[in-house]
Amino acid sequence: MSRYTILSIVLLAVNSIISQVNVTTITPEIKGSGGLSLDDSGNLYIADFGDFLGAGDGDGLPNVIWELDTSLNLTEYSTDFVGASGNDFDSNGVLFQSDIGVSSIYKIIGGVRTFVTSTGISNPVGLVFDSNDNLFVCNCGNNTIRKITPSGTSTQFASGSLFFCPNGITIDEDDNLYVSNFSNGNIIKITPSGVATLLNVTPGGTTSGPSNGHLDYDPGTRTLVIASHASSKIFYLSIDNPSFLGTLAGTGVRGNTDGDVSVATFSRPNGVAISDDGDSVYINSSIPVTNTPNRPLNPSVVRLITGIAAVLSANEFSTPVNNVKTYPNPASNTFTIEADLNSDYSNITVKLYDIQGKVVKELSKIRTNNSHLKVLIDVSTLASGTYFYSISRGNDQLLFRKIVKD
Numbered sequence: 328m329s330r331y332t333i334l335s336i337v338l339l340a341v342n343s344i345i346s347q348v349n350v351t352t353i354t355p356e357i358k359g360s361g362g363l364s365l366d367d368s369g370n371l372y373i374a375d376f377g378d379f380l381g382a383g384d385g386d387g388l389p390n391v392i393w394e395l396d397t398s399l400n401l402t403e404y405s406t407d408f409v410g411a412s413g414n415d416f417d418s419n420g421v422l423f424q425s426d427i428g429v430s431s432i433y434k435i436i437g438g439v440r441t442f443v444t445s446t447g448i449s450n451p452v453g454l455v456f457d458s459n460d461n462l463f464v465c466n467c468g469n470n471t472i473r474k475i476t477p478s479g480t481s482t483q484f485a486s487g488s489l490f491f492c493p494n495g496i497t498i499d500e501d502d503n504l505y506v507s508n509f510s511n512g513n514i515i516k517i518t519p520s521g522v523a524t525l526l527n528v529t530p531g532g533t534t535s536g537p538s539n540g541h542l543d544y545d546p547g548t549r550t551l552v553i554a555s556h557a558s559s560k561i562f563y564l565s566i567d568n569p570s571f572l573g574t575l576a577g578t579g580v581r582g583n584t585d586g587d588v589s590v591a592t593f594s595r596p597n598g599v600a601i602s603d604d605g606d607s608v609y610i611n612s613s614i615p616v617t618n619t620p621n622r623p624l625n626p627s628v629v630r631l632i633t634g635i636a637a638v639l640s641a642n643e644f645s646t647p648v649n650n651v652k653t654y655p656n657p658a659s660n661t662f663t664i665e666a667d668l669n670s671d672y673s674n675i676t677v678k679l680y681d682i683q684g685k686v687v688k689e690l691s692k693i694r695t696n697n698s699h700l701k702v703l704i705d706v707s708t709l710a711s712g713t714y715f716y717s718i719s720r721g722n723d724q725l726l727f728r729k730i731v732k733d
């Protein structure tokens with residue numbers, strides 16, 4: 328049996344697994360457009376960012392944090408926020424909440440919020456704690472990641488051109504951070520020493536509009552789950568094989584249709600929280616499917632995606648791209664991509680991104696020849712520097728690699 332036959336059988340199995348993923352709406356319509364976090368008992372906490380993405384709330388009412396218990400009872404947990412965005416629990420089970428509206432961080436005990444800090448905080452969104460209870464904050468306002476020690480000392484931890492309104496943040500078992508940008512599709516890894524590298528770029532966004540919401544990490548499969556505003560999809564990305572970006576759910580059409588992945592839709596999905604068993608993920612999704620007025624967010628609902636563990640476990644088999652060659656690299660005027668796929672296709676797309684995640688070249692409807700892909704990319708008009716290219720087929724991005732322009 329040939330390698331391609333074996334790979335085709337594996338891919339059919341993966342597609343069968345994906346079809347078992349199901350999406351269900353589990354709350355009534357609420358004002359809950361911000362981040363999501365689960366406590367150790369499985370209760371979900373839902374922040375309310377506000378009613379609009381492009382303007383402040385006009386109702387004059389404070390935004391709240393909701394608690395959804397394991398019996399799906401929904402109650403108000405805390406209030407008086409201007410724009411409750413990202414949240415996370417420390418090792419003592421205390422919920423910390425960012426407020427993008429007043430550039431501050433709070434902690435909430437028994438529903439009562441207490442101010443923590445605003446030092447160095449600029450329009451904060453995502454929060455996450457490391458193994459030493461250091462708090463890391465996504466500063467959307469100045470494109471930095473802030474570190475706050477348990478004693479309250481606030482310092483800059485990471486910055487640079489990779490960050491463009493850092494939005495979501497999560498962490499793995501080795502204290503590596505993973506960040507999703509709001510203003511482009513960059514997914515960024517930050518080591519414990521603060522070194523940032525680009526892992527991949529989610530499709531659909533622009534440098535002038537929204538791209539990614541939050542993301543979360545599943546340690547069992549070493550996989551990130553990413554909510555994409557721009558594409559109305561939920562993506563997954565293995566931290567061990569970040570070249571492949573898979574679609575977990577969402578057809579790409581904005582909506583809130585429940586069902587399996589062939590029909591399920593999302594509208595500005597934002598918060599992400601993976602269950603402890605790694606088989607379910609909570610996502611909040613906006614009921615409005617229009618951008619008028621001011622890109623409305625509320626009312627929102629919480630959606631539960633089940634059956635994801637098998638998909639995330641199988642993602643190491645999901646890339647039907649082999650024998651990849653990129654030459655010359657570095658390139659002066661042109662470079663060539665060659666790769667073998669598991670079959671012939673007529674809908675391959677190749678995109679070239681700059682260091683900030685902006686698409687600078689795109690070639691679509693590329694055909695393979697005897698399962699072989701060969702594409703010439705002209706980079707003669709581009710500035711010298713580091714670029715990245717992706718190979719996509721349909722909903723899935725199959726490969727993501729670096730190319731240097733002389």
